[in-house]
Amino acid sequence: MSKEWESKIKDFISKIEKENLTTFFAATHPKYSTSVFRFTKEPTHVALPYVWKYKLAKERLLELAEILPPEEAERRNINFVNPGLKQYFPAIAAATLPTLRGGIQMLKPGERAYTHRHTANAFRFVLEAPQDGAYTIVEGHKLPMRPGDVILTPNWTWHDHHNEGNTYAIWFDGLDVITAYWLGGVFYQDFSDINVEKYQKITNTSEDVMAKYLGVKPTFESLPSHLPSSDNPLFYYPYSLIRNSLVRLAEKGKGDPYYGVELEYINPTNGSPAFPTMSLKIRLIKGRDELKPIRRTENRVFVVFEGSGTFEIEGQKYVVEPYDVIAIPSWKKYSIRNDTSDNLIIFSYSDEPVFKALGFMREKREE
Template sequence: MSEPVIEQLLATTGLDELYPVVASLRMTPGWHKKRPSLWKEPRTEFRPLHWRYDVGRAALDQAGRWIGTDLAERRNYLLFNPVGDNDYDTVRTLVVAFQMIKPGEYARAHRHTPNAMRLILDAGPGCYTVVDGIKLPMRTGDFLLTPGGCWHSHYNEGEASAYWIDVLDVPLVHLLEPMFFEDHPDRSQKVVAEPAGHPFYFPPQRTLPALAAAPGDDGVQRLTLETAQHIPTVDISLLKFAAGTGRDFGRNTASRVFAVVAGRGTARIGELTAQWARGDVIAVPSWSPYEIRAHEDAVLLEVCDEPVLRKLGFYREGARPEAPEHSHPSDEAFES
């Protein structure tokens, strides 16, 4: 005797009767999908976006009146892309945040699967992070790594609030689902070493001379930081633009974010034109054409997921689409 479900299938007299039966079995006819599953070129709901540091800093200062690190694990603002109900991801694989710690505060220790990195915007003596017992300074212009699985906590023993930009690959971990998180059993770590140099620590005294010595191309220089052995999911680079120079980067399948280390300029990403300044954050989703021009000497930090796409064979570059016939309202911003 046939199973009831097979009898139900065989009893259907047409497609209109068949579809609800197979749907109840959690099967979708490939010819009758609700939405396409393949398309001619990459597309994304993520939007090019620009966040200003002066706005983020003011918002952090205001929150600091009412919320401390005793109440919030981290006092930060996540820079999210308005995709559906998303209030976390900045681009598909990366999340960026502005964070602040006040004098006398510490952010308790924890560890997690995602990798993290930090660009320090404004911080003086006495601000530092501890990564697996290693004490690393957090001063203006510093860039630091916190590879996945490392205990990390932040301290401010100085006299002024400290501000920085966090970049993490949490959304990538969400997509792949290998997430682990753990609070430190003692809430804080014991400092076991305070080295003069460390592979997780990139001070401007080290990076900027190397960037200045990097080969230039039409006024733009690039220094790729040696971070792959510690954080293999992203490439991290510093880009230096001479005043009045810029570049059309075309588009590619990687997602990326930029943080402005110094200078001012204009970015055009897809339909977005943004005037950027020090401390600002710019999101460039996958397959978005983007162009960056500096109005004064400038340095930008770039974090992108290109290594993941290359490893999987998904990385591809494409030319920038032809400009529309109508003029862009901010074209004058690109005049040198």
């Protein structure tokens, strides 16, 4: 094209951008576009693969605990922010991946975090806790917090946290709040907004939850009317049961060459993922085993729980230890190696259900 044409098209693009308009040509052409968006042959994204070391995150959390008392904060936590997403998301969103937030939260002995609820789905994966005394209450159900336990706080469920033990309670928080934020679906409410008290009452136990939904479903009971029908009623997945299942399956073989021995936390009422927007999984990789590289259209966050190993993401290697957090954006090639003779157990969550619902789910297994 002539220089005159190039000058005209640049002037036109500059003019309509000031008017908050654009054209397909201006938005996608590699020479004239000022946007990061492109139609690409394979998925690309500005989010970066990233590893947060637990040692540093915990150090900052303990430092914050000396400065910020729980009564001055809704929740005392340290969130994991993807460096590739900082310029696209407001600070409140604190995006770990394009649709997901992750962070660690802590209560000192004797502390509690007051009751609230929100439309964003969330879960707690317990990292460190006293032998007894730490618990979360979800819709009146008192659920113990022990290392490895997963506790759900689905859409619009009342929940609060307590530590009556003698050591810190630290857990990983995972939420789909980034999805809810950009869709315009975030609602929030404190218990004290509609009640005199700041805390809900205990009406049930973890045993009640397990009795109702572990392999069976009551025919005479439904969710409270204020909860969406899509909510998972099984709020509690004790690690003792999950680990036992992993180990038993591992005794029979190595599992899938790309996933190892992997289990998914499900909604027992319909067999679907734990949340409509998030899939929660846990995998075991046997001693010295190495999983083959894979690409998937999902944004996944891993949390190492037992053992140590190496993640290789797009050719870059990361040595990881217990409680380290690994973010892998959609379609990034990765593999995992167990560097020890002991089992490597890794928890993870992703937006896989969203990709499946939209028909975007793809997987590419590599050698």
